[in-house]
Amino acid sequence: MAESFHNSRFRRWFASSPPVTWGIRQLRQLLIGALKQGPIPQHVAFVMDGNRRFAKNHKIETVEGHNLGFEALARILEVCYKSGVKVVTIYAFSIENFKRSKYEVDALMDMAKLKLQQLSEHGALLDRYGAAVRILGQRDMVKPDVLEAIDKAVTMTAGNKKAILNVCFPYTSRDEMTTAVRNTVVSYCKPTGNQRPTLKRPFSETHITRHIRAQSQGSIPEYAEMSDSRAGSPSSSKGSNAMDGENSSMGSTLMNQSDSDDGQPSSFNYPDPESITADTLTSNMFTADNPPLDLLVRTSGVERLSDFMLWQCHEHTSIVFLDCLWPEFDLWNFLPVLVEWQWQRKKLNEQDKGRRHLKAD
Amino acid sequence: MATTGIRPVEATAFHRNMMNGKHLTPREREELLKPFLPDELSDSSLDSPNKPSTRRQQSSSDSKSKPSLFKHWLFVLTYTVIHAIFSVYFRFRRAYHLVVNKVISLIYYHHRTPEFIQRDVRKLQRLPAHVSVLLDFHESDEDQGSAGLEGLVNDVCEIVAWCACAGIPFLSVYEKRGILKNCIPQTHDSISSTLESYFGSTRKPTLALRAPHIPSYSPPITPPRPSTPSSPHSDTKPAPNHINVLLLSSNDGRDTMVDLTKTLAEMAQKDSLNPQDISTDLIDIELTEAVSGEPDLLILFSPTVELKGYPPWQLRLTEIFHVPDNKGVNYQVFIRALHNYSKCEMRLGR
Numbered sequence A: 001m002a003e004s005f006h007n008s009r010f011r012r013w014f015a016s017s018p019p020v021t022w023g024i025r026q027l028r029q030l031l032i033g034a035l036k037q038g039p040i041p042q043h044v045a046f047v048m049d050g051n052r053r054f055a056k057n058h059k060i061e062t063v064e065g066h067n068l069g070f071e072a073l074a075r076i077l078e079v080c081y082k083s084g085v086k087v088v089t090i091y092a093f094s095i096e097n098f099k100r101s102k103y104e105v106d107a108l109m110d111m112a113k114l115k116l117q118q119l120s121e122h123g124a125l126l127d128r129y130g131a132a133v134r135i136l137g138q139r140d141m142v143k144p145d146v147l148e149a150i151d152k153a154v155t156m157t158a159g160n161k162k163a164i165l166n167v168c169f170p171y172t173s174r175d176e177m178t179t180a181v182r183n184t185v186v187s188y189c190k191p192t193g194n195q196r197p198t199l200k201r202p203f204s205e206t207h208i209t210r211h212i213r214a215q216s217q218g219s220i221p222e223y224a225e226m227s228d229s230r231a232g233s234p235s236s237s238k239g240s241n242a243m244d245g246e247n248s249s250m251g252s253t254l255m256n257q258s259d260s261d262d263g264q265p266s267s268f269n270y271p272d273p274e275s276i277t278a279d280t281l282t283s284n285m286f287t288a289d290n291p292p293l294d295l296l297v298r299t300s301g302v303e304r305l306s307d308f309m310l311w312q313c314h315e316h317t318s319i320v321f322l323d324c325l326w327p328e329f330d331l332w333n334f335l336p337v338l339v340e341w342q343w344q345r346k347k348l349n350e351q352d353k354g355r356r357h358l359k360a361d
Numbered sequence B: 001m002a003t004t005g006i007r008p009v010e011a012t013a014f015h016r017n018m019m020n021g022k023h024l025t026p027r028e029r030e031e032l033l034k035p036f037l038p039d040e041l042s043d044s045s046l047d048s049p050n051k052p053s054t055r056r057q058q059s060s061s062d063s064k065s066k067p068s069l070f071k072h073w074l075f076v077l078t079y080t081v082i083h084a085i086f087s088v089y090f091r092f093r094r095a096y097h098l099v100v101n102k103v104i105s106l107i108y109y110h111h112r113t114p115e116f117i118q119r120d121v122r123k124l125q126r127l128p129a130h131v132s133v134l135l136d137f138h139e140s141d142e143d144q145g146s147a148g149l150e151g152l153v154n155d156v157c158e159i160v161a162w163c164a165c166a167g168i169p170f171l172s173v174y175e176k177r178g179i180l181k182n183c184i185p186q187t188h189d190s191i192s193s194t195l196e197s198y199f200g201s202t203r204k205p206t207l208a209l210r211a212p213h214i215p216s217y218s219p220p221i222t223p224p225r226p227s228t229p230s231s232p233h234s235d236t237k238p239a240p241n242h243i244n245v246l247l248l249s250s251n252d253g254r255d256t257m258v259d260l261t262k263t264l265a266e267m268a269q270k271d272s273l274n275p276q277d278i279s280t281d282l283i284d285i286e287l288t289e290a291v292s293g294e295p296d297l298l299i300l301f302s303p304t305v306e307l308k309g310y311p312p313w314q315l316r317l318t319e320i321f322h323v324p325d326n327k328g329v330n331y332q333v334f335i336r337a338l339h340n341y342s343k344c345e346m347r348l349g350r
Helices: A007-015 A018-035 A051-057 A062-083 A095-099 A102-121 A123-129 A144-157 A173-188 A205-218 A222-232 A238-258 A278-284 A331-360 B008-016 B026-036 B054-059 B067-107 B114-122 B148-166 B179-199 B228-234 B254-269 B280-290 B331-343
Strands: A043-047 A087-091 A131-136 A163-168 A295-298 A318-321 B130-135 B170-175 B206-210 B242-248 B297-300 B319-322
Touching (some): A018 A331, A018 B067, A051 A062, A062 A102, A095 A102, A173 A278, A173 B254, A278 B254, A295 A331, A318 A331, B067 B331, B114 B331, B148 B179, B148 B242, B148 B331, B170 B179, B179 B206, B179 B242, B254 B280, B297 B331, B319 B331
Parallel strands (some): A043 A087, A043 A295, A131 A163, A295 A318, B130 B170, B130 B297, B170 B242, B206 B242, B297 B319
């Protein structure tokens, strides 16, 4: 009887026997725990490419390929979070993907909805991982029912602090950059002083007026410096920029009231555009408060970024292109990538140390 | 299923949300997921003490008393072993790639003859219209003699010549610090003379070298050392091809976008622009004019893919090519990049 068993069938039986599955589970935990001993990338991004090709190769439906891709994602997330990655960003759906067949788009949307709904049913489990879900992208392109599921999942996990899962869902990087530029511009032309009732703030108006008087006499543009340093700090958000602007504008209107013959140009009401830096734009990106992107992995052998994380990955990010298709992607493909990343990191550290020694000599 | 440690029953359960023909309730799903969850308190206890591991019992009998410490040592040991194995593997891989690259560069060598390069690219179905290369400025001469400004200019000259031979009309050269931008006239001279050594003085293609934000020196479409004696011939033979070279640095990346934002903010403050009018197309047009359009192919000569501040906006659909473990500029990388490019197809999200 045993001889008649097909070889692969026997292998499958062997692999699915309880002791073997258990052993493999333990091995995975061991490897993940081992990886944790070295440096771990804080922010990893994945382009989940190859679901459809996988479906085509295995002669299954495209939607089924996407389903398998989702399982691969779950496995990888397990690896990432257990090994200590803080932020995982995945490219789930591009704005360009709306060009695909309506059937496929709808199926993808349904899948997203279903998975997010399931996610919301397991609040306790998510807390265990401590992962907060965030959706990056153009919300207004999503159908309302999907949006509802998104919002539910996002609000439910918003309190989790240990890790973040960024799902890029109708996303393109150019759109993100455009949004960041637009938001920066909006925040730099917001305040004109008279539109808003003054809220309680830790600044006293008389104080500011006095300072501005002193400034206009001493002609030291101190406020520009102030807004400069604020905007320059990476933690500066839209809020602080807006506040800067308001303070300066408030001051200027007050000053104009007090000595109206000064004749200040109206642009004085706004924060100085010169104080915009790359960090200002970074803080207006969707990934504003995430650590810098350390590792970007793209599967299926395509060596392109395809409008993903362009702003984030342009400098020190290690970009890795793998030949395997996304549904096949697992710890066994990811392990060499991580180890190589650790290896490179160690070499860089050694070089830095060497350089510092040279400088010290 | 063998590699994931998931039993087939569980796999179908995850897959179809069904177990034994019944739909799963959230409660049942949580049960199913239990073994895959991290421990309640990380590293405080063994996952499943009810299933004793034979291997663990063999290796350490006191693992039950001090499980976390034992586990820690086990992890450190595994980490060391993995890194030792991979370290050997990486070295072997590098050696292997070195040999392969050497062999390929022996097979494909241009001999500074345009005809050889043209023969290499003739088979290709399509050529990129805009190639970009990312070069490094090496301060010391630890690698292949391409150190300092001289080495960099040398590399640029060679690459321009290869592109001219292959018939690529537009090349952008990215070097992080933008050293070449400071010496455009000299670079232009060197490239011209390299082109001359490839093509000869009569067939030499014309060259335009420019950099964004430096409008003061943008040489005309004729070479500065004009080959006026040969100009009467130029209308009799087919027009000599022309190559545009653009020098980029990290200033043309994020900083240019910041400059654009500043300008837009200023315009919005003067009410000459509605912030809602800022669209992807507007930014694209502005950046295309100010810097360059999207390259079709980006060739890296570094051993790994790291963009080192390359302009982010332009990289949208650019094919990024690198040869693993390659170091330094050489012809085989260039020709392999072109071969690779001609094979790939663009899907634009579809």
